[in-house]
Amino acid sequence: MSGYLELAGVGKTFGNVIALRDVSLDVPLGSVTCVLGDNGAGKSTLIKILSGVYQPDEGAYRIDGTEVRLSSPREAMDRGIATVFQDLAPQPLMPIWRAFFLGNEIARAGGRLDIRRQKQEVTAQLASMGINVRDVDQLVGTLSGGERQAVAIARAIYFGARILILDEPTSALGVKQAGVVLRYITAAKRSGVGVVFITHNPHHAYLVGDTFSLLNRGRLIASYERDSLVLDDLVREMAGGAELETLTHELRGMDDVRGMDE
Amino acid sequence: MSTVTAGPADDRLIRRSVTRRLLSRPEFGALLGTIIVWIVxxxxxxxxxxxxxxVRNYTAVAADIGILAVSVSLLMIAGEFDLSIGSVIAATGMLTALVAIQMQQNVWLAIAVSGVFAMLVGLFNGWLVVRTGLPSFIVTLGMMFALAGLTIGVTRLVTDRTQLGGLEDVPGFDSAHAVFGSQIFGFNVTVVWWVIFxxxxxxxxxxxxxxxxxxxTGGNLDGARNLGVPVNRVRITLFVFTAMSAWFVAVTQLVTFKGTDVLRGTGKEFEAIIAAVIGGCLLTGGYGSVIGAALxxxxxxxxxxxxIFAQIDSDWYKFFLGVMLVVAVLINNWFRRRLLGERK
Known part of the structure; x- marks a missing residue:
């Protein structure tokens, strides 16, 4: 299965720090691709490359088979790649109907906002995804974390996203709220969107993912199809496997050193 | 597309009443304050x-600050400050006077020249903020002092004085006076301009x-940029607006008083910022209103x-001002927290 969005051998360095090395990723439409990794694994660099904030130093970025070089998130969006960033309250003091269309306003001649149509469109789009907000005049900051993610997902789909990149969409949420967001991820997938779900939580990934890629120290260390994997494997891999053993040894070693000092 | 049900509408929320809606407007604090102070x-x-x-008396005073407060509040909502507008008033007023009185050019030409100058100052402020990423507080504070010094230095160098008068003898004064310095039904024409602004x-x-x-732009600079909002163009445009509104006020004062001095406009930047803050503008940007700033x-x-009417020594004015500012901000903060559903 060849992906709609494809990274081939992508690498990125900052000065003498190698943030990503030889990362390949296939994201087909209508599926959820999970990228799992601990802090510092290179997740944020990967997101920024996918979303067009950074350009890769090595390797190729292809959309629908064509190699591209994105210069901004806006350009990525124009090509159907939308990113919902981890920052949960991008515009806390804006009413939903304004924030939803920020940067893509419906305007008449002379830059006049078509306020009524914007409100109607937001209401209709949220309703079609089963998102209940009380009032589109409500400020974004008054929404719960899950609602904000849901609105952001609805927004991306409204603006024609083919690929939706979600940066830790569940990490700041409670169990119930996270469940709500996971449902919207599945809804987006069913509507034919390719979802990249970036997370450090294997339990959430396993619930919705079709393929799983593990990122560690800037490299992809493993990839699984859903069929060939059980949750326990994923949890073990995420917990560090071999690394955990090394850590255990190190900590014991430190204890010994301290023992000698005394 | 498939739909997901998120359960029934949340029944733990009381429908927001009309009163609550009014209370949650950014202007509310300023409206309340204005009414109370008026009654007192x-x-x-x-x-x-x-x-x-x-009414004629206090609207005339309010108009100057009010005209400035329009662009200052817009700039504040976009998350930036302009401390240089007081100096821009001094500089553009003096520049207009130099061209009109010293060089005996038509008043309208002089106004146009200083208008271009104000635009350039605004462009420079905006460009420097956008380009260097320095806080606009610092950039425009620098501009405030640099421009004030430049105005005094150049004026003394050219005229050997610090004030210029006699604009009424320059060609074009009568029409300029009709537009910027006359009265309509006893109201200063600047009040009309204020309403238009x-x-x-x-x-x-x-x-x-x-x-x-x-x-x-003010709510979240990077977020807005990522969504394709031309945040730099927005900010530069607004810095040009603030400088141009300072120029506008300078012209109205020059024409009204038929002359100017190098210190005119000093302190106006703070008065405009205070008006905007009392009117509900958030110092951190992203929230506020022009109507509030007008109030x-x-x-x-x-x-x-x-x-003055109450025959209180006007020395007390600044004391009232300071108290008013802090009280207004406290009230506005309280309302905003209510607005976002916080309790504390």
């Missing part, structure tokens, strides 16, 4: 203050795409003139 002074300052003459600013902020960008300016005018 109506009680102490007597019938002249309450009557039409009183407020309506224009409110329209731009609430009805235009540009206004949406202003909110977005803030009106409150200013009422206090400034009310003190």
């Amino acid at each position: 002074f109506a009680f102490y300052a007597g019938s002249v203050f309450i009557g039409l003459d009183g 407020v309506l224009g600013g409110t329209y731009a902020l609430t009805r235009l795409r540009f206004g949406n960008w202003v909110y977005g 803030g300016a009106l409150l200013f005018g009422i206090v400034k003139q009310g003190i």
Whole structure:
């Protein structure tokens, strides 16, 4: 299965720090691709490359088979790649109907906002995804974390996203709220969107993912199809496997050193 | 597409009443403050203050600050400050006077020359902020001092004085006076200009795409940029607006007083910022209103003139101003926290 969005051998360095090395990723439409990794694994660099904030130093970025070089998130969006960033309250003091269309306003001649149509469109789009907000005049900051993610997902789909990149969409949420967001991820997938779900939580990934890629120290260390994997494997891999053993040894070693000092 | 059910509508929320909606407007604090202060002074300052003459009096004072507060509030909503507008008033007023009085050019030409100068100052402020990423507080503070010094230095160098008068003898003065310095039904014409500025600013902020960008730029700069909002263009445009509105006020004062001095406008930047803050603008950007800033300016005018009408020593004016500012911000903060559903 060849992906709609494809990274081939992508690498990125900052000065003498190698943030990503030889990362390949296939994201087909209508599926959820999970990228799992601990802090510092290179997740944020990967997101920024996918979303067009950074350009890769090595390797190729292809959309629908064509190699591209994105210069901004806006350009990525124009090509159907939308990113919902981890920052949960991008515009806390804006009413939903304004924030939803920020940067893509419906305007008449002379830059006049078509306020009524914007409100109607937001209401209709949220309703079609089963998102209940009380009032589109409500400020974004008054929404719960899950609602904000849901609105952001609805927004991306409204603006024609083919690929939706979600940066830790569940990490700041409670169990119930996270469940709500996971449902919207599945809804987006069913509507034919390719979802990249970036997370450090294997339990959430396993619930919705079709393929799983593990990122560690800037490299992809493993990839699984859903069929060939059980949750326990994923949890073990995420917990560090071999690394955990090394850590255990190190900590014991430190204890010994301290023992000698005394 | 498939739909997901998120359960029934949340029944733990009380429907927001009309009163609550009113309370949650950014302007509410300033409206309340204006009414209270007016009542207090109506009680102490007597019938002249309450009557039409009183209105003419304090709106004339409020108009100057009010015109500045329109662009200052827009800039603040976009998350930036302009501390240089007081110096721009001094500089553009003096530049207009130099061209008109010293060089004996038509008043309108002189106004155009200083207008271009103000635009360049605004462009430079904006460009430096956008380019260097320095806080606009620092950039425009530098501009405030640099321009003030430049105005005094150049004026003394050219004229050997620090003030210029006699604009009424320069060609073009009469028509300029009709536009910027006359009176309509006893009201200063600047009050009419103020209303026009407020309506224009409110329209731009609430009805235009540009206004949406202003909110977005101040609410979250990087977020707005990622969504394709031209945040740099928005900010530079607004810095040009603030400098140009300072120029506008400078011209009205020059024409009204038929002359100017190198210190005119000093301190106006803070008065405009105070009006905007009283009017509900958030210092961190992303929230506020032009109408609120206008009410803030009106409150200013009422206090400034009310003190005189009440025959209180005008030394106390600054004391009232300081207290008013802090009280207004506390009230606005309290409302905003209610608005976002916080309790504390």
